[in-house]
Amino acid sequence: MSAPRKAGGAGDRPDLLTAVLFVGFGALGLWAGRDLTLGMASAMGPGYLPRIVCWLLIIVGVTVGGVGAFRDRQEIATPKLWPVAIILASVVGFAFIAEFFGFVAASVWLLVVGSLADRDSKLREVILLTAGLTAFGALVFIVGLGVQMPIWPF
Amino acid sequence: MNFIDLLMLGFSEALTPTNLGFCLLGALLGTLIGVLPGIGPTATIAVLLPITFYLPPLAGLIMLAGIYYGAQYGGSTTAILVNLPGEASSVVTAIDGYKMAQKGRAGSALAVAALGSFFAGTVATFGIALAGPTLSSFALSFGPTEYVSLMLFGLLAATVLARGPVLKAIGMILLGLLLGMVGIDASSGEERLTFSAVELFDGIDFVVIAIGLFGFAEIIENLENHEARGVLVSKLSRLWPTREDFRRAWPAVLRGTGVGTFLGVLPGGGATLASFCAYSVEKKISKNPSEFGEGAVEGVAGPEAANNAGAQSSFIPLLTLGIPSNNMMAMMLSAFIIHGITPGPTVLATQPEIFWGLVASMWIGNLMLVVINLPLIGVWVKLLTVPYRLLYPAILLFCCVGVYSINNRIFDVVLAAGFGLLGYAFRKAKCEAGPLLLGFVLGPLLETNIRRAMTISHGDPSVFYERPISLVLLIATVGMFVLMVLPSFRRTREVAFQDEEA
Numbered sequence: 067m068s069a070p071r072k073a074g075g076a077g078d079r080p081d082l083l084t085a086v087l088f089v090g091f092g093a094l095g096l097w098a099g100r101d102l103t104l105g106m107a108s109a110m111g112p113g114y115l116p117r118i119v120c121w122l123l124i125i126v127g128v129t130v131g132g133v134g135a136f137r138d139r140q141e142i143a144t145p146k147l148w149p150v151a152i153i154l155a156s157v158v159g160f161a162f163i164a165e166f167f168g169f170v171a172a173s174v175w176l177l178v179v180g181s182l183a184d185r186d187s188k189l190r191e192v193i194l195l196t197a198g199l200t201a202f203g204a205l206v207f208i209v210g211l212g213v214q215m216p217i218w219p220f
Numbered sequence: 221m222n223f224i225d226l227l228m229l230g231f232s233e234a235l236t237p238t239n240l241g242f243c244l245l246g247a248l249l250g251t252l253i254g255v256l257p258g259i260g261p262t263a264t265i266a267v268l269l270p271i272t273f274y275l276p277p278l279a280g281l282i283m284l285a286g287i288y289y290g291a292q293y294g295g296s297t298t299a300i301l302v303n304l305p306g307e308a309s310s311v312v313t314a315i316d317g318y319k320m321a322q323k324g325r326a327g328s329a330l331a332v333a334a335l336g337s338f339f340a341g342t343v344a345t346f347g348i349a350l351a352g353p354t355l356s357s358f359a360l361s362f363g364p365t366e367y368v369s370l371m372l373f374g375l376l377a378a379t380v381l382a383r384g385p386v387l388k389a390i391g392m393i394l395l396g397l398l399l400g401m402v403g404i405d406a407s408s409g410e411e412r413l414t415f416s417a418v419e420l421f422d423g424i425d426f427v428v429i430a431i432g433l434f435g436f437a438e439i440i441e442n443l444e445n446h447e448a449r450g451v452l453v454s455k456l457s458r459l460w461p462t463r464e465d466f467r468r469a470w471p472a473v474l475r476g477t478g479v480g481t482f483l484g485v486l487p488g489g490g491a492t493l494a495s496f497c498a499y500s501v502e503k504k505i506s507k508n509p510s511e512f513g514e515g516a517v518e519g520v521a522g523p524e525a526a527n528n529a530g531a532q533s534s535f536i537p538l539l540t541l542g543i544p545s546n547n548m549m550a551m552m553l554s555a556f557i558i559h560g561i562t563p564g565p566t567v568l569a570t571q572p573e574i575f576w577g578l579v580a581s582m583w584i585g586n587l588m589l590v591v592i593n594l595p596l597i598g599v600w601v602k603l604l605t606v607p608y609r610l611l612y613p614a615i616l617l618f619c620c621v622g623v624y625s626i627n628n629r630i631f632d633v634v635l636a637a638g639f640g641l642l643g644y645a646f647r648k649a650k651c652e653a654g655p656l657l658l659g660f661v662l663g664p665l666l667e668t669n670i671r672r673a674m675t676i677s678h679g680d681p682s683v684f685y686e687r688p689i690s691l692v693l694l695i696a697t698v699g700m701f702v703l704m705v706l707p708s709f710r711r712t713r714e715v716a717f718q719d720e721e722a
């Protein structure tokens with residue numbers, strides 16, 4: 067984590083982000099559960115406690131954000147989009163490829179694309195690592211432990 | 221059956237070749253991830269959880285437990301030799317341990333750490349064996365009201381003792397509770413918060429959340445904080461501590477064990493908190509505190525004993541009451557549930573071999589760790605030179621296979637990737653994900669018990685303060701909340717955790 071820079075002005079950015087997340091999820095929960103039966107305290111319906119939890123979450127979020135807005139300014143550590151995007155893409159790709167083309171193809175995709183996330187990766191290492199881990203995974207997970215996944219696409 | 225018989229039963233279970241093998245595997249894996257910075261026991265256990273489904277229940281639990289306490293040993297090795305704590309719980313060990321190593325007493329520090337940990341592990345294991353049956357017979361008299369109060373107490377205490385701002389931690393717990401409510405409501409059969417997605421009718425799987433928040437998010441964060449790790453390994457001297465070191469270390473080990481065992485039992489406690497407290501205890505009672513930071517053997521012995529004792533004794537609330545006290549134990553709880561066992565007072569009565577086998581394996585595992593660690597230190601230190609770019613693809617693969625194998629469907633993997641993104645956002649927002657996991661695990665239990673208690677009382681909330689045990693727990697919860705709001709306590713707490721981050 068890079069050290070938070072202290073610039074002029076107010077607003078603890080991590081706290082404000084927290085507030086957005088908490089209030090957002092609270093509101094989402096309230097919206098998703100809008101049709102649920104509330105019931106009474108003695109016979110609670112499925113919507114009773116979710117609604118309480120959502121409101122508490124919103125209250126906590128507003129409090130964190132309210133306090134954070136008046137604190138000294140703190141920046142969020144600058145996000146780097148590259149690793150986030152690459153890791154998520156490799157993982158989602160793995161799932162779809164595994165479903166239709168089997169483990170070997172999925173694993174090669176995951177490891178080769180996933181290795182792009184680290185700029186230090188060297189081609190030779192990636193090839194060796196991919197081959198080794200794919201073989202290991204196929205043997206241990208699918209043959210050994212019996213995970214339900216075809217090895218080959220055919 | 222009396223105590224000895226039960227312990228014998230435990231050992232006969234733990235000593236079967238399979239269980240012994242998985243105990244060794246867990247201890248080795250634990251040491252490995254303890255040595256490697258950037259991979260913690262929480263992420264490792266999240267990754268291995270789905271795999272334990274394919275193992276016999278006891279073997280899986282033994283392995284996971286081994287990873288947790290093994291990591292405490294491994295973390296101290298690197299803390300002492302290269303000033304690089306592999307685990308949060310060995311951060312304080314690095315202070316004096318590395319100084320000792322620089323003065324050519326690395327062997328002494330390592331041996332004190334390993335022997336102190338072994339002693340503490342032994343004591344804490346007996347603590348579990350003794351406290352288990354007593355506490356669980358007590359817990360059998362608990363009704364829904366008591367459970368609700370106990371869980372509220374546990375959840376709040378976990379936020380006080382965990383690091384980070386309390387309010388954020390409470391928010392994370394609430395979010396965890398909310399996530400735990402997704403799926404079909406147990407008592408009415410109505411689906412809720414599922415956005416009509418059939419895949420969510422069974423609720424979100426624990427493994428999906430754990431791997432997303434801890435596995436994927438951690439990989440992304442490690443890749444972002446690109447740091448060159450210059451590793452300078454101190455020369456290893458003779459391994460046996462001097463008589464002087466022994467004389468000074470053993471009272472510290474005793475104190476560390478006491479502190480660790482006690483703090484491990486508390487909600488939110490565990491290895492990390494225990495080691496920090498033990499260090500400050502040693503510093504306070506020492507005759508010459510100025511030695512601390514300059515290679516005081518007590519500063520290694522105390523915290524190392526404490527983190528191991530804390531790691532073991534944090535199993536007590538889980539095994540006896542069925543309430544996990546930190547996110548590691550939340551993982552263990554779901555490992556039990558994967559095998560259809562609900563930990564709690566009834567396990568001791570109906571499946572004594574699980575409880576006693578696990579306890580016995582912990583002692584065996586600690587013995588193995590001393591053997592693994594002391595002669596093989598050279599090997600472990602070599603592992604430090606493995607760069608992260610070779611490690612993370614392997615972790616990534618394990619995570620993906622693990623999530624996919626729960627239900628064999630794409631949905632879970634994509635959802636886990638989504639939680640990875642969420643976990644990343646939470647790290648940016650400086651919110652610790654641990655409390656969320658705790659809330660998620662306890663949520664359904666809490667809701668069932670609240671509804672039950674309120675149904676029994678016909679909607680009258682006074683039951684919660686009319687029953688004595690429940691009242692005591694509620695008073696403790698309120699007291700803790702008041703303490704937390706008091707400025708003086710808040711300041712001490714912040715100071716304590718600032719030390720931790722330094």
